[in-house]
Amino acid sequence: xxxxxxxxxxxxxxxxxxxxxxxxxxxxxxxxxxxxxxxxxxxxxxxxxxxxxxxxxxxxxxxxxxxxxxxxxxxxxxxxxxxxxxxxxxxxxxxxxxxxxxxxxxxxxxxxxxxxxxxxxxxxxxxxxxxxxxxxxxxxxxxxxxxxxxxxxxxxxxxxxxxxxxxxxxxxxxxxxxxxxxxxxxxxxxxxxxxxxxxxxxxxxxxxxxxxxxxxxxxxxxxxxxxxxxxxxxxxxxxxxxxxxxxxxxxxxxxxxxxxxxxxxxxxxxxxxxxxxxxxxxxxxxxxxxxxxxxxxxxxxxxxxxxxxxxxxxxxxxxxxxxxxxxxxxxxxxxxxxxxxxxxxxxxxxxxxxxxxxxxxxxxxxxxxxxxxxxxxxxxxxxxxxxxxxxxxxxxxxxxxxxxxxxxxxxxxxxxxxxxxxxxxxxxxxxxxxxxxxxxxxxxxxxxxxxxxxxxxxxxxxxxxxxxxxxxxxxxxxxxxxxxxxxxxxxxxxxxxxxxxxxxxxxxxxxxxxxxxxxxxxxxxxxxxxxxxxxxxxxxxxxxxxxxxxxxxxxxxxxxxxxxxxxxxxxxxxxxxxxxxxxxxxxxxxxxxxxxxxxxxxxxxxxxxxxxxxxxxxxxxxx
Amino acid sequence: xxxxxxxxxxxxxxxxxxxxxxxxxxxxxxxxxxxxxxxxxxxxxxxxxxxxxxxxxxxxxxxxxxxxxxxxxxxxxxxxxxxxxxxxxxxxxxxxxxxxxxxxxxxxxxxxxxxxxxxxxxxxxxxxxxxxxxxxxxxxxxxxxxxxxxxxxxxxxxxxxxxxxxxxxxxxxxxxxxxxxxxxxxxxxxxxxxxxxxxxxxxxxxxxxxxxxxxxxxxxxxxxxxxxxxxxxxxxxxxxxxxxxxxxxxxxxxxxxxxxxxxxxxxxxxxxxxxxxxxxxxxxxxxxxxxxxxxxxxxxxxxxxxxxxxxxxxxxxxxxxxxxxxxxxxxxxxxxxxxxxxxxxxxxxxxxxxxxxxxxxxxxxxxx
Numbered sequence: 005x006x007x008x009x010x011x012x013x014x015x016x017x018x019x020x021x022x023x024x025x026x027x028x029x030x031x032x033x034x035x036x037x038x039x040x041x042x043x044x045x046x047x048x049x050x051x052x053x054x055x056x057x058x059x060x061x062x063x064x065x066x067x068x069x070x071x072x073x074x075x076x077x078x079x080x081x082x083x084x085x086x087x088x089x090x091x092x093x094x095x096x097x098x099x100x101x102x103x104x105x106x107x108x109x110x111x112x113x114x115x116x117x118x119x120x121x122x123x124x125x126x127x128x129x130x131x132x133x134x135x136x137x138x139x140x141x142x143x144x145x146x147x148x149x150x151x152x153x154x155x156x157x158x159x160x161x162x163x164x165x166x167x168x169x170x171x172x173x174x175x176x177x178x179x180x181x182x183x184x185x186x187x188x189x190x191x192x193x194x195x196x197x198x199x200x201x202x203x204x205x206x207x208x209x210x211x212x213x214x215x216x217x218x219x220x221x222x223x224x225x226x227x228x229x230x231x232x233x234x235x236x237x238x239x240x241x242x243x244x245x246x247x248x249x250x251x252x253x254x255x256x257x258x259x260x261x262x263x264x265x266x267x268x269x270x271x272x273x274x275x276x277x278x279x280x281x282x283x284x285x286x287x288x289x290x291x292x293x294x295x296x297x298x299x300x301x302x303x304x305x306x307x308x309x310x311x312x313x314x315x316x317x318x319x320x321x322x323x324x325x326x327x328x329x330x331x332x333x334x335x336x337x338x339x340x341x342x343x344x345x346x347x348x349x350x351x352x353x354x355x356x357x358x359x360x361x362x363x364x365x366x367x368x369x370x371x372x373x374x375x376x377x378x379x380x381x382x383x384x385x386x387x388x389x390x391x392x393x394x395x396x397x398x399x400x401x402x403x404x405x406x407x408x409x410x411x412x413x414x415x416x417x418x419x420x421x422x423x424x425x426x427x428x429x430x431x432x433x434x435x436x437x438x439x440x441x442x443x444x445x446x447x448x449x450x451x452x453x454x455x456x457x458x459x460x461x462x463x464x465x466x467x468x469x470x471x472x473x474x475x476x477x478x479x480x481x482x483x484x485x486x487x488x489x490x491x492x493x494x495x496x497x498x499x500x501x502x503x504x505x506x507x508x509x510x511x512x513x514x515x516x517x518x519x520x521x522x523x524x525x526x527x528x529x530x531x532x533x534x535x536x537x538x539x540x541x542x543x544x545x546x547x548x549x550x551x552x553x554x555x556x557x558x559x560x561x562x563x564x565x566x567x568x569x570x571x572x573x574x575x576x577x578x579x580x581x582x583x584x585x586x587x588x589x590x591x592x593x594x595x596x597x598x599x600x601x602x603x604x605x606x607x608x609x610x611x612x613x614x615x616x617x618x619x620x621x622x623x624x625x626x627x
Numbered sequence: 628x629x630x631x632x633x634x635x636x637x638x639x640x641x642x643x644x645x646x647x648x649x650x651x652x653x654x655x656x657x658x659x660x661x662x663x664x665x666x667x668x669x670x671x672x673x674x675x676x677x678x679x680x681x682x683x684x685x686x687x688x689x690x691x692x693x694x695x696x697x698x699x700x701x702x703x704x705x706x707x708x709x710x711x712x713x714x715x716x717x718x719x720x721x722x723x724x725x726x727x728x729x730x731x732x733x734x735x736x737x738x739x740x741x742x743x744x745x746x747x748x749x750x751x752x753x754x755x756x757x758x759x760x761x762x763x764x765x766x767x768x769x770x771x772x773x774x775x776x777x778x779x780x781x782x783x784x785x786x787x788x789x790x791x792x793x794x795x796x797x798x799x800x801x802x803x804x805x806x807x808x809x810x811x812x813x814x815x816x817x818x819x820x821x822x823x824x825x826x827x828x829x830x831x832x833x834x835x836x837x838x839x840x841x842x843x844x845x846x847x848x849x850x851x852x853x854x855x856x857x858x859x860x861x862x863x864x865x866x867x868x869x870x871x872x873x874x875x876x877x878x879x880x881x882x883x884x885x886x887x888x889x890x891x892x893x894x895x896x897x898x899x900x901x902x903x904x905x906x907x908x909x910x911x912x913x914x915x916x917x918x919x920x921x922x923x924x925x926x927x928x929x930x931x932x933x934x935x936x937x938x939x940x941x942x943x944x945x946x947x948x949x950x951x952x953x954x955x956x957x958x959x960x961x962x963x964x965x966x967x968x969x970x971x972x973x974x975x976x977x978x979x980x981x982x983x984x985x986x987x988x989x990x991x992x993x994x995x
Contacts, residue, residue: 018927019922019930021759022803022927023922025804025934026802026921026934029798030914030915033911033938033941036941037910040954041904041907043952043953044952047861047862048861048862048866048899048903049865049900052863054862058859059860059862059876062859062876062879063875063876236879236880241879
């Protein structure tokens with residue numbers, strides 16, 4: 005049937021029919037091309053602006069640029085905290101198909117332990133997958149080269165070069181400087197609340213401790229940005245424009261790195277704290293707590309092993325200068341002497357008989373003097389020079405706890421010193437109310453007797469002891485202790501902490517002289533407790549020793565260091581200044597469980613003063 | 628042969644000069660755009676040039692085959708093509724989940740390419756055997772002739788090609804004078820059919836896919852990504868374009884498939900509305916010329932074949948541009964004559980060869 009030809013066909017009619025149909029086809033084609041054209045017109049003319057913007061949004065990314073963190077110098081311009089380039093292996097989890105597999109491959113290439121790999125995988129599950137994460141920090145040159153050659157196998161993995169904090173003096177300055185480490189979620193939330201999060205878009209690290217934390221705002225700087233053209237994989241093709249970040253401000257500290265190193269060396273093998281202060285303005289010349297640790301460990305994320313090692317009984321993480329609570333012991337005797345004089349409990353020439361102990365009326369208990377046989381007749385000078393306890397038992401008993409607390413509080417005991425680091429405790433200056441609150445017990449007169457020699461419930465930080473002596477040295481003038489001298493940006497220098505606190509005004513200004521003279525005698529007189537330690541010094545020192553009991557010695561028993569557990573041995577304290585006539589330096593030393601202040605602490609103070617006056621010699625005739 | 632009608636050199640070698648000029652223009656345009664779209668990849672340029680050479684040879688060869696010879700080849704070609712499609716069904720090679728290729732030892736071969744020519748030829752030959760407008764029974768048989776290969780290709784699956792092949796056959800029926808009443812009736816039937824299919828024939832995920840195609844912004848990083856990036860490329864080109872090699876969407880690789888299916892977006896981005904107008908003008912010219920040749924053709928077979936091939940060519944153009952500019956769902960169809968591409972370009976040029984052969988047919992010359 006297919007091959008059967010039609011008998012009659014009107015070829016011209018068929019041709020006309022075909023021509024009509026072809027024409028209809030052409031009209032349709034023209035209409036549809038018109039439709040395509042009008043659609044192109046709509047996209048390219050009517051909606052051009054929208055698509056142009058979207059096209060630019062595609063290709064132009066604004067990348068935040070982290071500001072360089074301000075540098076930190078000591079008072080002589082020695083660099084204490086700097087920024088060094090480091091190469092980190094980073095990954096954007098979102099861009100990796102099988103992160104566990106790729107991580108294992110990279111791990112094999114660059115020696116990343118299985119434990120670290122697992123930790124990393126655990127962490128990224130919780131965090132934003134679009135953000136770059138450090139897998140291995142501080143690659144060495146060989147590792148950088150090794151990875152670069154194989155980079156094409158690891159899309160999403162990159163080596164990022166950036167500046168990271170480095171502390172060239174390591175553990176010498178940890179407790180003062182603190183350190184920076186990776187910004188965590190909690191800090192990010194806090195920054196968001198403070199409206200600062202935008203400024204940290206490119207920042208990896210934030211101050212976690214010490215000056216780095218306290219001055220985070222000054223040190224950080226202002227984020228900049230870079231407009232770049234990227235391809236569809238986010239790879240930067242070229243930079244279009246740069247809005248440079250403003251670097252953080254540099255800080256110049258009052259610290260003297262040389263003195264700081266002497267302090268570190270002097271405390272080697274011991275637990276203790278040293279505060280050296282400039283009495284003229286409250287600037288801290290040295291602030292050292294032993295044992296210390298290397299802050300650089302924290303900058304790149306401390307390993308679990310290293311961190312556990314820091315959690316030992318010697319507690320290196322504690323800043324003993326401001327967080328250590330020690331009984332101030334005899335170092336507060338000059339202050340209490342002034343209180344006695346001011347309140348009329350004693351006069352400059354009052355003499356008390358010291359049989360070697362003190363007893364309250366109708367009480368069996370004997371409060372012993374450190375010298376079992378007593379000091380004989382004691383006046384206010386001798387009581388300080390020889391550190392007679394009995395004399396102060398009398399004063400304390402007569403004053404009562406409230407007067408003692410109120411007066412000692414003026415010297416900063418029981419309060420934060422306000423030093424420019426956050427790691428600080430106010431320790432305890434006991435009061436009746438405090439004891440009631442703390443122990444639900446009444447205050448006993450016996451409690452006051454212990455407080456009168458700086459023991460009992462009374463604790464203080466080395467910073468508070470240093471500060472209290474500085475106030476005395478300044479005859480009531482009061483400066484806030486501080487570590488930062490000036491902040492610098494370019495050539496603009498802003499001094500910090502020039503503020504003076506309200507001075508302590510005595511009823512009789514001459515009482516300052518009595519206490520200071522007695523402290524001078526402590527060093528100059530042969531019977532003085534610090535005489536031996538400062539024999540032959542080129543300068544004219546003055547000071548006060550202290551020996552704080554850790555456990556109470558039973559009635560009638562003698563203190564014998566050898567018999568006691570090491571942790572229960574006495575703490576040694578010394579606080580002193582020089583030169584006597586025009587004090588330029590106040591040194592406070594606390595050493596844990598090593599014995600008496602004159603034997604242990606005073607010689608360390610001597611080393612510091614020797615160094616200080618060698619480095620800053622006295623002018624001829626100034627002394 | 629009538630005296631005085633001296634054949635020109637072009638007629639002797641069976642080439643239609645206006646059509647050839649338009650095609651050559653397109654090919655040079657294609658080289659320029661592929662150069663840009665490939666990211667100035669010289670290897671790709673070389674392969675593209677070689678394929679173009681092959682396509683031109685196919686055109687020259689098919690132009691030499693007179694329609695009378697073609698008629699004789701219709702049935703064997705159609706049957707061989709059908710046999711190969713069945714062979715694909717059983718022994719085909721599966722690539723990317725689709726069974727479209729036959730392994731011929733030397734190379735993989737796609738039988739559906741043969742059917743792109745064989746189906747319109749077969750339907751045109753069958754319909755031309757009968758009086759026009761065709762009777763219902765002839766229409767029905769013609770319809771079966773086009774449906775069988777369409778179904779086989781759809782099952783590969785290759786929806787795009789099967790639709791193109793179906794349309795080439797339907798164009799033959801249309802040009803042959805398919806009654807308007809039947810056309811209207813078919814269109815009316817489509818409405819409830821689509822409605823029923825949507826409600827009963829499709830799974831939820833398939834509906835979701837269609838919805839995404841209708842509104843790409845609802846899934847900007849997934850299925851909608853291609854079409855959004857393509858529209859951004861076209862729209863951001865504006866009137867004058869960003870300039871050759873300066874299209875950011877294409878050069879920075881935001882555009883997917885930029886040297887193949889989405890090459891129109893590259894052209895629109897770099898040459899703007901002006902480039903689009905020029906491209907569509909040349910297409911319109913080619914189609915106009917093809918239809919003119921069809922109208923002037925001597926016999927029914929030549930008319931129907933030239934007309935159907937020309938209109939099918941337009942379907943390529945419309946589907947591709949409609950797809951990349953967001954008018955039609957995404958179907959893998961290259962932009963004819965421009966896209967970097969494989970065998971489809973050779974088939975296309977072979978089709979133009981047939982049209983040229985019809986244009987320069989002796990009997991046709993006699994008539995004019």
